[in-house]
Amino acid sequence: MTSRSTAERGEAAAQAPALDRRLVPPMVLGSVLNPINSTIIAVALVPIGAALGASPAQTAWLVSALYLATALGQPVVGRLIDLFGPRRLFLSATTLVGVAGVVGALAPNLGVLIASRVVLGFGTCAGYPAAMALLRAESRRTGQDSPAGILTLLAVANQTVAVIGPLLGGLLTSLGGWRATFALNVPLSVLAVVLGALRLPRTEPADPARRRGALVQRIDLPGMALFAVLLLTLLLFLMNPHPDRWYLPVTAVAAAAAFTVRERRAAEPFIDLKVLGGNAPLLLTYARALAAYIGAYAFLYGFAQWTEEGFGLTPLQAGLVQAPTFLVGIGVSVLAGRRGGIRATLLIGGIGQVAACALMLLLGVHSPLWALLLLAVVFGIPQGANGLALQNAVFRQTDPARTGSSAGLLRTFAYLGSMVAAAATAAAYGTHAGTAGMHRLALVMLAAAAVFLLLTVFDRNLRKLSVG
Structure with a gap:
């Protein structure tokens, strides 16, 4: 009886519909357009400042402009994706990425360059909500409660891009100048539009005119x-x-x-505050995202600037120093994705971030190069753990009908963290990224890491979550 039941279950599993693998390339490419533009510019900020006569406080707007636009656009586009489906929003937004690449590559001054980053922010805001909405649709179609393998793939793809970004940014800056880091968006945009047009499903209703009018009224x-x-x-x-x-x-x-x-x-509210207000676990996840990304982005940009201006590395060398962070992050994401424990992963990430911030306080201009590499390795632990666990928590905690907008809000809180990080970086450094400023920045990061860890330790709802 038992063996037959097991066999029947195995046969049923074998006959169950599988996730449409044709969707994976556009999902992954769309979701990484924002992180690649986050990391590729990290080592180009100093050369841009030198070329355009801008201080670190001014070039910080190149970071903030992208996240300002994306923080505004992510939940809005996510809600539109919930209503209209991902295809049209994906194609329109990724087209903007190419436009931004052209404007940035030809920008005559810092103002135009900042404007191109705003356009780029709006262009990259559809990829991640579209990917999460497609995963939710595939979950319903296949009967899989949570496609953990694809969620892990998205996290690993972001980590891989983060590895490539600083290295590619340094290489492009060395070979073709900082403008090449903007021009890269043109081929990426073309590829994303082609993949999206060929592979993303059309979601036309039975009566397009009547149905479309009803949906527009719901916006x-x-x-x-x-x-x-x-x-x-x-x-x-x-x-x-x-x-x-x-x-x-x-x-x-x-x-x-x-x-x-x-x-x-x-x-039909844009953000259903009644539902969101009654979903304390999701609100805590958003709060953790804010705290986590203060440290993550302060390290990505603030520490990279110090390694160049304070420690004396070239842009390419600065990219190489940050590479271990993202390589370790990939390994942590893969291991955590196999285990499926959201709370344990968050605890590991929180402890790792506290340890990394403390280690950052010990560095100075006379530190050996291996100490910088050690810091990069330690920072890789929260880099890989936190992003994956936060993403999985939102997928499990959100209302399925609002997957796109909820995923967009997760990114919005992450970008709020990036704004705080950029403001802290500008305040800590002023006109020069020196060691004293780097230590002030590390104290801000340490405070955020401690908040993240406390929010995780005392959140009992995390014990109920798993990803299978």
Whole structure:
């Protein structure tokens, strides 16, 4: 009886529909467009500043502009993907990536270069929500509760791109100048559009005109506009928190109040605050993402600037120093993906981040090169653990009907972390990325890492999560 039951289960599993592998290439490519543009510019900031006469505080806007646009666009595009499907949003957004690449490669000054990064941010904001929405659809179709293998693949792909990014950025900057790091987006855009057009499913309804009109009516434009004002004013203040900019936080608070009233009354809210407010585990996951990415992005950009200006490395050498972080991150992601324990993975990531920040405080201009490489190795532990575990937690904790927008919000909180990191980097360094500034930055990172670890230790809901 038992053996027959086991055999029947095995036969049923064999007959179960498999995930459509044709979707994987556009999913992966779309999801990595943002991280590759995050990492490739890290070692180009100093050459850009030298070429355009800009200080580290000014070139920090090249980082912030991308994340500002993406933080605004991710949940908006994610909600549109929930309503209309991923294909059209994916194709439109990835086309913008190519446009941004052309503008950036030809930019005559820092202002135009920052504008190209804004366009790039909007262009890269569809890939990740589209991938998560496609995974949710495939999960329903195949009957697999959680496609852990593909979730791990997305995390590993992001880690792999993070390995390639600084190295490729250093190589392109050495061979063709910093403009080559922007021009790279043109072939990437073409490839993404072609793959998306050929492989992403069409989601046309039975009665397109009537159905499309009903969906358009469900778009919460006032809610999206208020959310944009809230996020824009908040991030602009974080980038330069000065008393004479008092109107920005005041505007943010007013927009938050209006947004709350609007979303609680809307029949089809952009962000369902009633559901989100009752989903404490998901809110804690977003809070952990904010804390985690303060440290991750401060290391990616702030530490890279110190290795060049403070320690004296070339852009290519700075990229090589950061490579162990992402190589270790790949290994950690693969191992954690096989284990499937979200809480354990988050604990490992939190402890690793605290240890790395403490080690960063011990470095100086006279430190041996191996000490920098050791730091890069230690930072690889949270780099691989946190991103995967946060992604898996959102997939498990979110409302299936809002997978795209929830995935977008995860990235939004990550970009909020990047904004805090960029502001902290600019404040810590001022006009020169010296050792004293690097130590001040490390203290900010250590505080964020401690918050992340505490949020993980005391969150009992994490014990219930697993990915299979």
